[in-house]
Amino acid sequence: MRKKEHQKILVVGLGVSGRAVCELLLGRGAEVSATDLRSFSEFGGALDSLGKAGAILRLGGHRLEDFLGADTIIVSPGIPLDIEPLARARSAGIEIIGELEWAWRQVSLPAIAVTGANGKTTTTALIGEMLKQAGKRPFVGGNIGTPLSRWILSQERADFLVLELSSFQLDTASTFRPDVGVLLNVTEDHLDRYPSFEAYADSKLSIFSRQSSEDFAIINAADPVCAGRAVQIPGKLLSFGASTANAQVCGRVVRLAVPGKAAIEISLEKTRLNGVHNRENIMAACLAALCVGIDPQAMQAAVDTFEGFAHRVEWVRNWKGIDFYDDSKATNVGAVVKALEGFDRPVLLLLGGRDKLGAYEPLLAPLAARAKAAFAFGEAGPKIYELLRATIPAGLYPDLPAAFHDAAGRAEPGDVVLLSPACASFDQYQSYAQRGDHFKELVAGLGH
Numbered sequence: 050m051r052k053k054e055h056q057k058i059l060v061v062g063l064g065v066s067g068r069a070v071c072e073l074l075l076g077r078g079a080e081v082s083a084t085d086l087r088s089f090s091e092f093g094g095a096l097d098s099l100g101k102a103g104a105i106l107r108l109g110g111h112r113l114e115d116f117l118g119a120d121t122i123i124v125s126p127g128i129p130l131d132i133e134p135l136a137r138a139r140s141a142g143i144e145i146i147g148e149l150e151w152a153w154r155q156v157s158l159p160a161i162a163v164t165g166a167n168g169k170t171t172t173t174a175l176i177g178e179m180l181k182q183a184g185k186r187p188f189v190g191g192n193i194g195t196p197l198s199r200w201i202l203s204q205e206r207a208d209f210l211v212l213e214l215s216s217f218q219l220d221t222a223s224t225f226r227p228d229v230g231v232l233l234n235v236t237e238d239h240l241d242r243y244p245s246f247e248a249y250a251d252s253k254l255s256i257f258s259r260q261s262s263e264d265f266a267i268i269n270a271a272d273p274v275c276a277g278r279a280v281q282i283p284g285k286l287l288s289f290g291a292s293t294a295n296a297q298v299c300g301r302v303v304r305l306a307v308p309g310k311a312a313i314e315i316s317l318e319k320t321r322l323n324g325v326h327n328r329e330n331i332m333a334a335c336l337a338a339l340c341v342g343i344d345p346q347a348m349q350a351a352v353d354t355f356e357g358f359a360h361r362v363e364w365v366r367n368w369k370g371i372d373f374y375d376d377s378k379a380t381n382v383g384a385v386v387k388a389l390e391g392f393d394r395p396v397l398l399l400l401g402g403r404d405k406l407g408a409y410e411p412l413l414a415p416l417a418a419r420a421k422a423a424f425a426f427g428e429a430g431p432k433i434y435e436l437l438r439a440t441i442p443a444g445l446y447p448d449l450p451a452a453f454h455d456a457a458g459r460a461e462p463g464d465v466v467l468l469s470p471a472c473a474s475f476d477q478y479q480s481y482a483q484r485g486d487h488f489k490e491l492v493a494g495l496g497h
Contacts, residue, residue, distance in 0.1 A: 059084065059115055061135070062125025063096065063106075066148040066196035070123055073152075073198050075102045082119070084111050117141055123151050126192070126217040129242060147221030149214065152197035154224065160210040161337050162191075164219065164256050165233025165269075167384040168330045169193070170358055171322065172233060173213040175334040178355050180209055183338075183347035187211045192218060209341065216252040217242070226259040229340045230284065231267045231333050235274035236383025237407035246407075250274050260284035265340040267333055270294040287340070289332035296332035303332055305339060313345045319353040324362050324391030326384075360485035362388050362469075365492045370462025373492045376469035377485030382411050385469045389415040396420045396465045397456045399449065401427035402472030402484070409433055409471065413440050421464060424452035428476040448477060449484065453491045 056079075060071050063085040074081045084107040089096065100106055107115055116122060116134040122145045124130065130145075139145055153160075163173045170193045177189035188200050191212035200207075212227070216239060219225070235250050243249040257266045264284040268275040271290035279286060287307060289296035296305050298317070305313040315335055322331060331352060338348050357363070360377040367373075376388045380402075389396060389412075396419050409432070416423060422442040425433040426449055434445040446452040449468075456466050468488045470481075478484040 056080070056120035057082065057118060059119035059122045060125070061085075061111070061116075061122060062128045063087070063092065063099075064125050064127060066198060067123075067125040068095065068099065069196045069198035069202060070148045070151060071099050071104050072102070073155075073202050075099070075104060076202070081105070082107060082115055084108070084115055086110060113137060117143070119143060121146065123148055124221055126215055126221075130220060145221065146223060147218055148196060148198055149191060149212075149218045150222040150225055152201055153222065155201055156197075156210070158188075158207060158210050159341065160212060160227045161229040161231070161341065162210075162212045162214050162225075162227035162256055163231040163233065163333070163337075164214045164216070164253055165231075166236045166238045166253075166381055167379070167387060168233045168326055168333075169213045169215075170378075171327065171361060172231065172330040172333050172337075173211055174358070175322075175330065175351060175355050176337050177211045178351040179334060179338040179343050179348050180211065180341075182350040183343045185209060185343075214256065216249060219252055219255050222255075224259065226261075227256065227264065229265045229267065229337050230256045230260060231337055232256060232269065232275055233329065233333055234269050234272045234383060236381060236386075236411075238381035238383070238405060240406040241404075250278070254278055254281065257282045257284055265337075267336045267340075269329060269333070271329075287336050289336055290329055294332075296336050298328045298332065303328075303335055305335055307336070307339055310339065313339070313348075315345065315349055315352055317352070320355070322352075322355065322357050324387065326362070326387035326391065327357070360482055362391060363485075365489050368457075368492070368495050371457070371460045372465050373488075374465060374467045374469075375485045375488050376467060377474070377481045377488060379469040379471060380473050380481055381405060382407055382409055382471045385471045386411055386415050388467065388469045389419050392419060392465050392467070394463055394465050395461075396467050397460050398423045399426065399452050399456055399466070399468045399488075400471045401425045401430040401433055401446075401449075401452070402470045402474050402478075403427065403476040404429035404432060405473055409436050412437070412471070416441050422456070422459060424456045426452040427470075427472065429472045433471070449487060450491060453488065457491075457495060 060083040082105040116138040180187040187209045188207040193213040266284035270288035288294040303315040365373040426446040474484040
């Protein structure tokens with residue numbers, strides 16, 4: 050890529066990763082144009098430095114001539130790849146890659162990459178913590194926190210790249226090849242961006258597609274899609290979650306049995322990561338750390354001290370014997386199923402938001418087994434309500450506050466009120482974090 054930096058590069062999308070790659074390209078003398086559907090004023094001054102550094106900013110819409118006049122187009126993850134200007138550029142033979150792919154070409158470090166419908170952030174961060182406990186210097190980023198381009202700009206040193214990757218990033222990563230690839234699960238998600246579930250699964254599995262027999266591929270053996278596609282994976286295959294897997298939870302320990310390495314047990318007695326889904330995340334992280342030679346003591350220290358993240362089955366408060374949990378990060382049905390499986394008490398479930406066009410039927414069995422009632426809200430509320438009301442008591446509400454107050458009023462001591470929406474937040478909130486914070490404010494407002 051460096052030898053082409055005199056050519057014209059168009060960056061599409063000026064979010065965090067788009068701005069980072071623009072800044073990096075400008076610093077290396079590239080001719081950079083950038084386009085975004087938002088107007089200049091909507092960025093609140095975030096683009097001032099790019100304009101001063103020489104970037105040509107095309108805001109408020111996309112111009113076809115900018116796309117067809119570029120030698121390389123770098124696409125931010127939030128940009129659908131089927132928009133007309135990209136389709137025309139693709140037909141013209143113009144290279145279209147993602148920010149991750151471009152940044153990947155600039156570095157030469159061993160990489161651990163994590164993807165999946167759910168659990169990516171926790172697993173990625175836990176792997177990073179295991180490396181830190183072993184005295185290593187990992188860069189932890191990608192789809193979580195800091196884009197790889199921003200890390201390159203920082204000129205900070207690292208021994209490893211530990212990257213959370215979305216399906217959108219993988220779709221535009223034509224040469225990316227991790228030394229250790231991790232696929233946690235594949236459940237319906239982003240069907241508003243993919244033509245079918247099969248296409249979405251293909252995107253997730255592509256994390257392994259350029260690996261060789263020298264690389265490691267870690268999959269969830271209990272996930273039917275992962276297990277069913279395992280034969281297509283070229284790397285050294287390791288698995289977790291099933292009785293025959295390389296990593297299993299046995300009581301309060303994780304047992305690791307990897308060919309060529311001594312068997313290891315990691316205690317779960319002190320971990321703060323609760324729930325079935327987090328057991329899977331811990332197993333995956335342990336296998337990844339083992340692949341790069343991290344000692345069991347460092348793995349154990351990380352498992353014991355890692356606190357997890359906000360909005361991921363996060364306990365908020367006990368009020369009058371009722372526990373409130375914020376799982377706003379659960380933006381797909383698979384995540385909600387995992388959350389429900391973690392409770393052995395009656396659950397009053399708050400769900401809804403912007404529909405991602407997946408099926409809600411997988412919720413029926415776990416709701417029938419664990420839920421006391423469901424409270425559907427937002428744009429997807431009517432669709433969810435119509436499906437669930439024949440299975441469990443259900444209500445339909447215009448927004449989260451209305452659903453919350455009804456749930457809190459019906460809950461009894463020993464119950465759980467769980468926000469686990471199964472939907473995107475963008476009908477009424479700017480992010481899942483803002484939605485989760487609003488839920489916490491509602492809980493705090495219940496008084497003493």
